Amino acid sequence: KQEVTQIPAALSVPEGENLVLNCSFTDSAIYNLQWFRQDPGKGLTSLLLIQSSQREQTSGRLNASLDKSSGRSTLYIAASQPGDSATYLCAVCGSGGYNKLIFGAGTRLAVHP
Amino acid sequence: GAGVSQSPSNKVTEKGKDVELRCDPISGHTALYWYRQSLGQGLEFLIYFQGNSAPDKSGLPSDRFSAERTGGSVSTLTIQRTQQEDSAVYLCASSLGGYQETQYFGPGTRLLVL
Numbered sequence: 001k002q003e004v005t006q007i008p009a010a011l012s013v014p015e016g017e018n019l020v021l022n023c024s025f026t027d028s029a030i031y032n033l034q035w036f037r038q039d040p041g042k043g044l045t046s047l048l049l050i051q052s053s054q055r056e057q058t059s060g061r062l063n064a065s066l067d068k069s070s071g072r073s074t075l076y077i078a079a080s081q082p083g084d085s086a087t088y089l090c091a092v093c094g095s096g097g098y099n100k101l102i103f104g105a106g107t108r109l110a111v112h113p
Numbered sequence: 114g115a116g117v118s119q120s121p122s123n124k125v126t127e128k129g130k131d132v133e134l135r136c137d138p139i140s141g142h143t144a145l146y147w148y149r150q151s152l153g154q155g156l157e158f159l160i161y162f163q164g165n166s167a168p169d170k171s172g173l174p175s176d177r178f179s180a181e182r183t184g185g186s187v188s189t190l191t192i193q194r195t196q197q198e199d200s201a202v203y204l205c206a207s208s209l210g211g212y213q214e215t216q217y218f219g220p221g222t223r224l225l226v227l
Contacts, residue, residue, distance in 0.1 A: 031213070034216070042221075043204060043219050043220040044204065044206075044218040046217060049215045051213060089156065091156075099144060099146065099161055099163070099208070099216070100146075100158045100172070101146075101148075101158060102158070103155060103156040103157070104155075
């Protein structure tokens, strides 16, 4: 059974810092991995999707890497801003069935001015 | 906007009542998913529709839960004889279809069972 773990559970940093969020999964037979952002009381916003054949994806200040063989992904946020404060969720697709996303518990990020 | 919409945004009901939650996917998306987000369980898959294929119901927690998708578009999630443990945020997502595609989520329906 696929299990997804995110570390740390919470993170508080001053504005401007570069930071790394970690995601690990137990079954490497995945089709893709997605990173989402969730603001309080809101739905999920997709940030990056990495296919199983890819090593990384970049969007603006965000960079996500994938090492499928070791079951790890990282989300790198450069030059953090207060607007980045949210919960970041990692989800993998594949080993649990087509398109079924298995989510981690999330990392709650607070960026203070 | 052209995103996934869900209604109602909030629902309070009494234990034992039935509730219906609605999802309007992004136009042209053939795949539709329901997830549940609760404090104790995190985000968990409930059911998946792809085109005219039989849905994947493997995540439904009990036979009190059912869902349908009419005309390949709008979907309704029905919970019969609600229990307090059904209290959660129910999220709907859609994608173009196929496992390579990004899933786009709606804002969710917050269900509280008293």
